[in-house]
Amino acid sequence: MMDQQLQIFVTVAEKKSFSRAAEEHHMTQPAVSQYIRQFEDEIGVRLLERTNKYVRLNKAGEIVFHHAKEILALYTKMQNLVDDLANKASGPLSIGASYTFGEYVLPRIIANLKQIYPDIQPTVTIGNTATIADLVASHQLDIGIVEGKFNAAKLIVEDFAEDTMVIVSTANHPLARHKKPLEMADLEHETWIVREHGSGTREAMDNLFEQHGILPTRLMDFSSTQPIKESVEAGLGISLLSHWSIQKELKNGDLRILDVAGLPYRRKFSTLTNTPFQSKALEVFIDILRTNKLLTTLK
Template identity: 90%
Template sequence: MDQQLQIFVTVAEKESFSRAAEEHHMTQPAVSQYIRQLEEEIGARLLERTNKYVRLNKAGEIVYHHAKEILALYTKMQSLVDDLANKASGPLSIGASYTFGEYVLPRIIANLKQTYPDIQPTVTIGNTATIADLVASHQLDIGIVEGKFNAGKLIVEDFAEDAMVIVSSADHPLARIERSLEVVDLEQETWIVREHGSGTREAMDKLFKQHGISPTNYMYFSSTQPIKESVEAGLGISLLSHWSLKKELKNGDLRMINVNGLPFPRKFSIVTNTPFQTKALEVFIDILRTNKLLTTLE
């Protein structure tokens, strides 16, 4: 049934029998036969088909969701069996929240590839909640996240600490104040923030709660880079990871505001979904645990 599921998933994602046939190097009638056999085994139609489109119906959505998990588990099972006789190699699906994924992970993967060239990593970057959910559903081998999330049956290991700081543009009035400020002094400022579900947004909300402030002026962005550019343009201030600010602080494009009680600490966690790990996953986790980049913010 695994080939039926693979073909079904491809049809669902490409919304086309012909494109699925091209993907699997087979004829369109062969694809149709696989789908028909799957529908007979499931006992329900899974696709709405017209001359213009192919779409999942309600039953198809259920099968698609679980098919993705089944195929991911099948791939993991095969990798584990292969590892019994082979060195670290093969696919490794990595998920990371934006801060870690955009500003730290690339150099760690470069290290991984240099030491283990036969490992084939793929990276998904999203907010903390999304990455945790993908690991939970076996669509990612490992996630690197920060903040709170629905751990469920996930295996969670704290492995690194980040430092959050408040920054402004170089010519912002706050950047010229030499004395230490209190967080409450910043309540009336415009804050450039991430969406709910991100670890960075959670850290900001926690900071506000700790200091009893409720800013009302917000601008929202879905990743760190446009936040930095907005702050640099003078649109407001933000609480961001020191890891994400190294270039801008070094070049003088952004200024760290001297605020009592900061930097604000937070932890990064490794999340996995099974104690059975491929060699590729084992060596990657070892690299995460021992990487010197994660022990310093210099």
Template identity: 65%
Template sequence: MDQHLEVFVKVVEKENFSKAAEELHMTQPAVSQYIRTLEESIGTRLLERSNKYVRLNKAGEIVYHHAKEILALYTKMQSLVDDLTNKASGSIAIGASYTFGEYILPHIIARMQEQYPLISPSIKIQNTKEIIELVKMHQLDIGIIEGFINEDMLNSEVVSEDRMVIVASPRHRLLTMKRENRISDLEEERWILREEGSGTREAAENLFRKYDFTPKKIMEFGSTQLIKESVEAGLGISLLSRWAIEKELTNGYIGMIPVEGLPFKRNFSILTHSPYQTKALKTFIETLRYYLAEQAI
């Protein structure tokens, strides 16, 4: 039945029997037969068909949602069995929030590929909230997020500390002051922040609560790179991870505003759904831990 679910998922995602058949290296009649057999097994139609489209009906939406989870679990089961006799190999679905995913994860993946070339990672970068949901649905083998969560469904472990600082254009007046600024000195500044659901946005809000501070002007952007470019251009100030700004600091594109009580610290955590880990996933986690430990020295 897993192959029937695989064919069904492919038809749904391609929205077309012919395109699904081509990707699965099957004939279109064979794909149609798989779908008919699945619908007979479930006891109802799952797809609405016409000459122009293939769409899910309500029953199809339920089956599609669970089919994705079942296929992910089947793949994990097969990998665990293979691990009993084989070296670290196979696929890993890795998800990470933006700061970790864009500025740290590429170095970890490069090191792992050098040592374990038979491991095939796929990467998804989303905000923290979305990564948590994908791990819950078994769409990711592991998620790396900013902060720490208490989720009964997930295993969560802090793996590193992240230092966050307030940055501004190198021409900003507060960078020329010889004393440390108080957070209240920044009340009139325009703050450029990430969107709701982002770990970086959550860190900024935690900072504001800690110092009982509310910025009067906030702009919201959905990209850390866009925030850095805007800060460099003098549009405003922001709270960003040191990991994300190393190149800009080195080249003098932005500067850190000295503020009492900073850097503001948060954690990076890894999330998994199953207590059983494939050899490939264990290898990735080991590589991640070694890399972060080296950077902390």
């Protein structure tokens, strides 16, 4: 009973409406109201502020909502693990990935997964490294695939592939015509097109600057890789990007890898999980990650 109350409460909070929650759960609006009243009675405080114009969480409601999401995720995970004892790999699998891996590597791996295990139902969340780590920690994702530093508390971390990163410019950039290798100091005053703080790619770039003792001041921030590539192609500046993310642009001649001493920069891709108990769906997905030939090109 409690799990149904939790689910209805979460839906009301997310939809900000009793009527829309009733539609979602195929119930009447009075029935939803009754569930919420019973739930608030059991908790001992009001959780929702209601008027004719809105329904919204109060302070207590925000606390309960945050934990209700985790409880429901754990409940689903428990049920899937129990179901797995009698069944083959199937059912939902929630995967989170940072932008580089999620946009340029993961789609092919999921295609491979679905070909071998058609009954697994993957869903994918793409975000920066910090966001994905937090979602795994709160049980809202079964697994995260990230690079760079993150809050590893409560997480099980395993490195499984290596990525190489290079500095790129547009094909006709003056730096691309240098015949001798460039030094990082030669690039300090260039405009750098960078990812936002919290992303693994931004961390790699900051690490590279620190290693070479430079402090570029002309930075343009973007929240994903695609607009960075397009900005570099347009001649707005240079960037440090995963070799995996620029395959098409290199092939088409739209981007050029700059010959810079000390590069490529290398970093690890890691898997993040939050429990030693794995569903069969998660188990086979991790096996595919570890053994997929696609990833040998990352090493």
